[in-house]
Amino acid sequence: MTYHFTVSDRFLKYVTIDTQSDPQSDTVPSTARQKDLSKILVEELLAMGVKDAALDDFGYVYASIPSNTDKKVPVICFCSHVDTSSDCSGKGVKPIVHYDYDCRDIVLPDDPAQVIRPGDHPYLKTKRGEDIITASGTTLLGADDKAGVAIIMDLAHYLTTHPDVKHGTIKILFTPDEEIGRGVDHVDLERLGADFGYTLDGGERGSYTDETFSANGVTIHFYGNSIHPGYAKDKLINAIKIAGTFLELLPKDGFSPETTEDREGFVHPVHMEGGAEKASLSFIIRDFETSKLKLHEARLEQFAKQATGRYPGSRYEFESREQYRNMKEVVDQHPEIGEYVKIAMERSGVTFKKSSARGGTDGSRLSFMGIPFPDIFTGEMAFHGKHEYVSIQDMQKSVETLVHLVQVWEEKTDS
Numbered sequence: 001m002t003y004h005f006t007v008s009d010r011f012l013k014y015v016t017i018d019t020q021s022d023p024q025s026d027t028v029p030s031t032a033r034q035k036d037l038s039k040i041l042v043e044e045l046l047a048m049g050v051k052d053a054a055l056d057d058f059g060y061v062y063a064s065i066p067s068n069t070d071k072k073v074p075v076i077c078f079c080s081h082v083d084t085s086s087d088c089s090g091k092g093v094k095p096i097v098h099y100d101y102d103c104r105d106i107v108l109p110d111d112p113a114q115v116i117r118p119g120d121h122p123y124l125k126t127k128r129g130e131d132i133i134t135a136s137g138t139t140l141l142g143a144d145d146k147a148g149v150a151i152i153m154d155l156a157h158y159l160t161t162h163p164d165v166k167h168g169t170i171k172i173l174f175t176p177d178e179e180i181g182r183g184v185d186h187v188d189l190e191r192l193g194a195d196f197g198y199t200l201d202g203g204e205r206g207s208y209t210d211e212t213f214s215a216n217g218v219t220i221h222f223y224g225n226s227i228h229p230g231y232a233k234d235k236l237i238n239a240i241k242i243a244g245t246f247l248e249l250l251p252k253d254g255f256s257p258e259t260t261e262d263r264e265g266f267v268h269p270v271h272m273e274g275g276a277e278k279a280s281l282s283f284i285i286r287d288f289e290t291s292k293l294k295l296h297e298a299r300l301e302q303f304a305k306q307a308t309g310r311y312p313g314s315r316y317e318f319e320s321r322e323q324y325r326n327m328k329e330v331v332d333q334h335p336e337i338g339e340y341v342k343i344a345m346e347r348s349g350v351t352f353k354k355s356s357a358r359g360g361t362d363g364s365r366l367s368f369m370g371i372p373f374p375d376i377f378t379g380e381m382a383f384h385g386k387h388e389y390v391s392i393q394d395m396q397k398s399v400e401t402l403v404h405l406v407q408v409w410e411e412k413t414d415s
Helices: 007-014 035-050 122-127 143-161 239-249 290-310 336-347 362-368 390-412
Strands: 061-065 077-079 096-098 132-134 171-173 194-203 207-212 214-223 267-274 276-288 314-325 353-357 376-377 389-390
Touching: 007 035, 007 132, 007 143, 035 061, 035 143, 035 171, 061 143, 061 239, 077 143, 077 362, 077 390, 143 171, 143 194, 143 389, 143 390, 194 207, 194 336, 194 362, 194 390, 207 336, 214 290, 239 267, 239 276, 239 290, 267 290, 276 290, 290 314, 314 362, 336 390, 353 376, 376 390, 389 390
Parallel strands: 077 171, 077 194, 194 376, 207 353
Antiparallel strands: 061 171, 096 132, 132 389, 207 376, 214 276, 214 314, 267 276
16 A cells, blocks of 8 residues: 555654543543543544544544445444553653664663563564664553554544545544543443444554453452550451451462463452551452353452451451453454454455454443444554553554455445
C-alpha cells in the first residue's frame, strides 16, 4: 500500500499527554485528564471531515465515517482506550525513536538502570532494522493503548482522503478507564449503532485475539477489635495482622500471575488498606474457563477462614463481582469476523496468528452487550511498565490491515 502513514507522528504526540486512570476514584471518567487527549482526537477527526465526531460527558469519543457503497454492509466499529495503566507513571512521557534497530540492548537515558534486553523480550529479537519507540526510563510509554488510538486515527485519515476505497459505515469509539475495568460502563450502544467490532489493543504483528480471560473482582474485609495499645492485653485483635496471615497462606508455587502461564488462571492481590479495626484486600480473579472462577474464589475464601480462625473474635466478609467474560463464547458464533481479518492480513503481507489474551479488553464486555468484538494487533509490547515498546512498522501494518479489512467486509456483502 503506497501511503504516507501518519500513525507514528500521531502516536508520538498522544503519548506525551498524561491519561492515567485511577482505580480508587469514583468519578466518571476516573480522571479528568483522560479528556485532554479525547478532546484532541475530536478536533483532529473534525478537521478530517468526520462531521459527527464528539466527546460526551462520560469521556467517550463517538464518530462515524459514512458508507460509500450501495451495498448494505454491516456497520463495523473500531475501538481503543485512551487511558494508561496506573501501575507505572504516565506523567511526562518522553518517547524515543530508535531508528534501524540493531538488536542490541536499549539503555533508557533518564534511568540507565532501565535496560530493554532482547534476551528478556523474544519478540524484540525479530525487529532488526525496524524503528522502535520506547519511553525514556522513568515512565511507561503508553503504547497500551495509544498505539491503537493512533492506528484508528490513521485509518480515519486514509479513508477520508481515499474516497475510492469502498466500505460500509465505520464507527469509531474511544473509551476511558479500560485499564481499571470500567471502559464500557457508560457506553451508549444505540448511539454507537454497530453490528460488529474490533478493538485495537493487541500485541505482536499478525495476532488476532478471539479469546480472553473471564474475570471477577473480589474484596475481603477483615475485622478485628481496636483498643488503646497500652491496655490491649487479651483484648486487641489487629486486623492488619489477620490480613498479613491471610496473605502468607497464599501458595508460593502457583495460584498467582508470577507462577502461571498459557491457559492457567490465577488470583492476584492488587490493593490493600486499613488499620487495626478493619483491613481490606482487593483481588482480581482470572481464568479462561468461566466455571473455574468460583473454584478460585472458594479456595481464596478458605484461606480467609483459616486466617480468622487463628484470631478468636475476628471475622471476615467476602465480596465478589463480575468484571468481564471470555469473548470467545460470543465471537465463535460469527466465524466470518475472524475469516475477514485473515484475508485482510494476507493482503497486507502479514501472517495471521490466532491467539488468546491473558487479560481482557473492552471487547470482552462489548461482546456480551450484543456486539461481537475480537482484538487486532497494534505492536504494543511489555505494557504497564518502563520497558514498554512498539515498532513503527507494526503500527503501519495494522493500519494497512484495517484498510483491507473494511474493503473485505464490503466485498463479502451481497448487494
